[in-house]
Amino acid sequence: xxxxxxxVKRQGSSTKRxxxxxxxxxxxxxxxxxxxxAYGNYQVTVPGGNHVHVMDAVTIRVLDHxxxxxxxxxxxxxxxxxxxxTSVSPAQPKPGVV
Numbered sequence: 001x002x003x004x005x006x007x008v009k010r011q012g013s014s015t016k017r018x019x020x021x022x023x024x025x026x027x028x029x030x031x032x033x034x035x036x037x038a039y040g041n042y043q044v045t046v047p048g049g050n051h052v053h054v055m056d057a058v059t060i061r062v063l064d065h066x067x068x069x070x071x072x073x074x075x076x077x078x079x080x081x082x083x084x085x086t087s088v089s090p091a092q093p094k095p096g097v098v
Contacts, residue, residue: 041091042070046084053091054078060088 038060044052056073063069066082 039073042088043091044068044070044078044080044085045087045089046080047086052078055091 042054054070057070059071061069068080070078
């Protein structure tokens with residue numbers, strides 16, 4: 001039998017350049033949702049009066065069953081269950097903070 005050396009490193013397909021990156025996903029999210037026209041910072045009020053601040057949202061929607069959905073320009077999704085939020089409004093700037 002003859003010894004045959006095969007260069008395995010070069011065989012097959014590479015996945016190095018395939019697929020998506022986090023940066024590209026964030027860019028896609030911004031492009032896809034920017035048409036909703038809701039870019040900004042939001043304050044979500046939860047039962048009990050506490051607030052959750054969502055910064056740099058590109059979209060905000062109330063879904064069919066009352067869920068509150070916000071997506072940020074960095075690709076983060078915030079989903080509040082129907083009974084876990086009471087109101088949402090654009091965040092107001094604080095005096096003296098730029």
